[in-house]
Amino acid sequence: MKVSKEQSAANRQALVEAASRLYRERGIAGVGLAEIAREAGFTHGGFYGRFASKEELAAEACDQAFEGALGKLSAQFERHGGDLTTLLRRYFGATHRDTPGAGCPMTSLAVDAAREGGQLGQSMSQGIDAYLRALAIHRPDGTVVDEPTPEDQARAIRTLTTMVGAVVLARACGQGAPGLSDQILRTSLEQLTTGA
Template sequence: MRYEKGHKEATRKHILDVASRRFRKDGIAATGLACIMKDAGLTNGAFYAHFPSKAALVEEVLITSLEDFNNEFVSRLGENVSQLHEFIRVYLGTEHRDEPKSGCPTSALVAEIGRAPKPIRKAYTTSIEDFFGRVSESMNGTDPALARQQGIALFALAIGSLQLARAVTDKQLSEEIMQAGIEVAIKFTA
């Protein structure tokens, strides 16, 4: 059966999108290839026409999803400070907390990435290094080393706040954690 031009690339992108959402929702270890392919509306055998292994899929998902997130975050740094503050409020908002499948890949997966095989951690490291470099470049008028340090601190604060807010069962405490993260991040970037 012949497919139209671009079919294979579109199918590969679809698998990446489905896997990205599923990994962020359920975790990498808890997500099997059969589940991803079923969600994608494809057979298990079709997977290997696009990726040699689950590890290769995880690497590519991390690279593409981090690139998307990084582009959005860095674009906010180049805008006025109120735009950055709005991004912080959205990042540490109820919707992002409750819908990890469509949110930041780092906040959803960083604990698993830390225990992943070295090639996956290396792909993540490369992406996060690129992110921190772009953050320091986008903060005009700031010493690049200081901008990098501030970008790392802001990112770590936001991720830690979101992970803690997701981990607790008490909704009021979860809201308190997110609000504290928002207030500190805004003071830090004011």
């Protein structure tokens, strides 16, 4: 039975969604294609008619994760102008730390992208650039500029590196030193919301 173009696109999307979650949970090397196909409700063979390689799937999974992250950032700016407090409270929360499969692609896939390079590295670079641009053009006072100044860009980089670095470190010591993990998140939130 021939599958319609719409169904084929939906099947492909299901594979990308499963890969996006699983890769963020366990890393690129920690998940096989058979598991992704099974998670999406297909057999292993269903992968090969839809993607040229695992690398292509990983890049698309990264792109999809960034669409979600950028959508959340955009919604934050629409509701609260340049005030990131609500977003940062969720970002530095225990739920985000403890559920990487539903979280920020930068905190869970950046190291993989650096190791893998190729299409995944390109997707990660484009996603980081887009996130930084959004942070840079939306100033804390609520104004939006067409072109960020060097100061806007520096502020965006400081914000994003604090966000990503804090969650990566909090996850790294979450089981071995949960108190330290919580302290990293709490201190980073305070730093970005109060400047303390």
